[in-house]
Amino acid sequence: MFHVKHTDFDVLVVGGGHAGCEAALAAARLGVRVALVTFRKTDLGVMSCNPAIGGLGKGHLVREIDAMDGVMGRAADFAGIQFRLLNRKKGPAVQGPRAQADRERYKAFMQAQFAAQSGVSIIEGEVVDLLVGDGNRAQGVRLGDDSEIRAAEVVLTTGTFLGGTIHIGGERKSGGRMGANASVRLADRLRAHAPGVGRLKTGTPPRLRKSSIAWDGLAMQPGDDAPGFFSFDTSHVACAQISCGVTHTNAETHDIIRRNLERSAMYGGMIEGIGPRYCPSIEDKIVRFEDKTSHQIFLEPEGLESDLVYPNGISTSLPHDVQIAYVQSISGLEMAEIVQPGYAIEYDYIDPRGLSRSLELPSIPGLSLAGQINGTTGYEEAAAQGLVVGLNAALRALGREPLVFDRATSYIGVMVDDLVTRGVSEPYRMFTSRAEYRLTLRADNADQRLTPTGLAVGCISAARGAAFADKMARLDRCTADVSAVMFSSGQLSEHGLQVRSDGKRRNGIETLAIAGVEVSDIIALEPSLAAHDPEILEQVARDALYSTYIERQERDVAVLNRDEAISIPTDFDFASVGSLSGEIRAKLNASRPETLAQAGRIEGMTPAALVSLLAAVRRAE
Numbered sequence: 001m002f003h004v005k006h007t008d009f010d011v012l013v014v015g016g017g018h019a020g021c022e023a024a025l026a027a028a029r030l031g032v033r034v035a036l037v038t039f040r041k042t043d044l045g046v047m048s049c050n051p052a053i054g055g056l057g058k059g060h061l062v063r064e065i066d067a068m069d070g071v072m073g074r075a076a077d078f079a080g081i082q083f084r085l086l087n088r089k090k091g092p093a094v095q096g097p098r099a100q101a102d103r104e105r106y107k108a109f110m111q112a113q114f115a116a117q118s119g120v121s122i123i124e125g126e127v128v129d130l131l132v133g134d135g136n137r138a139q140g141v142r143l144g145d146d147s148e149i150r151a152a153e154v155v156l157t158t159g160t161f162l163g164g165t166i167h168i169g170g171e172r173k174s175g176g177r178m179g180a181n182a183s184v185r186l187a188d189r190l191r192a193h194a195p196g197v198g199r200l201k202t203g204t205p206p207r208l209r210k211s212s213i214a215w216d217g218l219a220m221q222p223g224d225d226a227p228g229f230f231s232f233d234t235s236h237v238a239c240a241q242i243s244c245g246v247t248h249t250n251a252e253t254h255d256i257i258r259r260n261l262e263r264s265a266m267y268g269g270m271i272e273g274i275g276p277r278y279c280p281s282i283e284d285k286i287v288r289f290e291d292k293t294s295h296q297i298f299l300e301p302e303g304l305e306s307d308l309v310y311p312n313g314i315s316t317s318l319p320h321d322v323q324i325a326y327v328q329s330i331s332g333l334e335m336a337e338i339v340q341p342g343y344a345i346e347y348d349y350i351d352p353r354g355l356s357r358s359l360e361l362p363s364i365p366g367l368s369l370a371g372q373i374n375g376t377t378g379y380e381e382a383a384a385q386g387l388v389v390g391l392n393a394a395l396r397a398l399g400r401e402p403l404v405f406d407r408a409t410s411y412i413g414v415m416v417d418d419l420v421t422r423g424v425s426e427p428y429r430m431f432t433s434r435a436e437y438r439l440t441l442r443a444d445n446a447d448q449r450l451t452p453t454g455l456a457v458g459c460i461s462a463a464r465g466a467a468f469a470d471k472m473a474r475l476d477r478c479t480a481d482v483s484a485v486m487f488s489s490g491q492l493s494e495h496g497l498q499v500r501s502d503g504k505r506r507n508g509i510e511t512l513a514i515a516g517v518e519v520s521d522i523i524a525l526e527p528s529l530a531a532h533d534p535e536i537l538e539q540v541a542r543d544a545l546y547s548t549y550i551e552r553q554e555r556d557v558a559v560l561n562r563d564e565a566i567s568i569p570t571d572f573d574f575a576s577v578g579s580l581s582g583e584i585r586a587k588l589n590a591s592r593p594e595t596l597a598q599a600g601r602i603e604g605m606t607p608a609a610l611v612s613l614l615a616a617v618r619r620a621e
Ligand code: FAD
Pocket: 014, 015, 016, 017, 018, 019, 020, 037, 038, 039, 040, 043, 044, 046, 047, 048, 049, 050, 125, 126, 127, 128, 157, 158, 159, 160, 161, 162, 176, 177, 178, 182, 183, 186, 202, 203, 204, 279, 343, 344, 345, 370, 371, 372, 373, 376, 377, 378, 379, 382, 383
């Protein structure tokens, strides 16, 4: 007999990782009653792999989460022990903020957010089954102790835990990550309930004892002098800053790995799941980049007080003895002690093409999925999906319209659309190259793009809303003042700027749009502009630099929006479109696009097929 222990939640989130935390807190910000079920309360905010947040593309996601008043950016700023802006020499559109984090501070911040957020109950337990009612609708979950929790909306964010198997050389054991049980019973149930369950894999390097590393002989890499933060709320570093060590693999390291390749879980055929190509293990690097005689390794301390170091660049599934041998062949690591061996993990994921744009599974209404379970990899990708499902589950519970993030206004929209339209053939991670509108989707303007939406939905705190309104007013005043000043081409040339001597007068915005012109140049020409906040002036300059591209982009976005407005009914029969090839029809059936624009992004879709589809959709209306 089952007994009911907890009842009556609007949104029930399973998992306390990056997706789960963001989902539960986002739903709670909309004022609904939320439960978060996870194995242990101390799971909240755990970083399973590297102690770092952000990077190229990923940093953009964090800024967008923050623009919706999410928590990841503030947690990373609080825990940041080294901040670096990647691609600093390139344009702002492709720069990526990254911070190394103190694991314990990150977790502490996340747990404090839950303590401060009203309306969220944290429940410890293992979810082993989904409760499904009439119309296959999700109604709650069953825990390992047979108790049930009922809720209007269920969100699964179980990460690498579903059917998780840990591999170290020939050794394999069940586990969700090192030191944690796998979620086996829920995985079995989902294989029966959900469409398209597959296997993926990822890996992590051995952790080294800090005091066993010979730091003196190593090059050290400090962070940026002027740290760039993730949150629009953060103004200063919250703790001491550190440098990372830099070392390299060498011919001996490569020899040891090559000689033992067949003992690696991945190369010995022990793993069937597909791993991330762009985040290769050290075995992968040796095999794929045969000509390279050395690979760089960053030795990243796991925290200010921690005696652990994360050697970034040498993830592995080789046996423990081989890990010791190759690690100790590396300069500075001759005496290094491995505290926890590196390992690979294989886990179930669910084909995201079965999901709607709010990441709900239409075949089980009321059930949404976010994070690694959808075939992505990375904390930031998981957190961004958590935000999407948390807000949408709460909106559905409140009987409100869904919130769709689109490709034209956010990386979050790019990721969701990629997932539900194209699915994944390897763990999906964000890159700036995935966004066609990346000149406008910049990390610096995430608040300008998204906070108004957050305010309309109601997930932004009053303090954040007031700060945003103040910033926008200052930006408007500054833009007006910069637009009002006029410079002749002669004046600009005399100041040393490279401009055509066309006799044309340019206003301040047009001047800032010229490549190479800096804020300091226009202040030198018009000192009264120095009265504006330097950060606001920089933002006006960044907006100006990209303004010339924006008009062209806006035309593309208008076409996209037109096609996004043409909905395809959820029960549309793609078999009724006679002229489609069998392959296209199968892909349409797998991803069930909700709009004509989404259908157009399916791999292999041709303009002719799209025209036939449009005609059939019109006929069906
Ligand atoms: P997780 O952070 O895994 O959280 C899942 C949560 O669900 C946990 O709190 C767990 O306790 C809970 N849970 C699971 N099942 C149940 C259940 N049945 N009942 C109750 N609670 C449950 N990312 C990278 O970007 N690069 C890498 O190189 C990389 N390497 C990795 C290597 C390893 C070994 C691992 C384990 C992960 C790695 N990651 C890497 C991935 C990164 O950790 C994840 O992308 C990220 O943590 C996913 O977040 P999530 O919220 O989806 O899941």
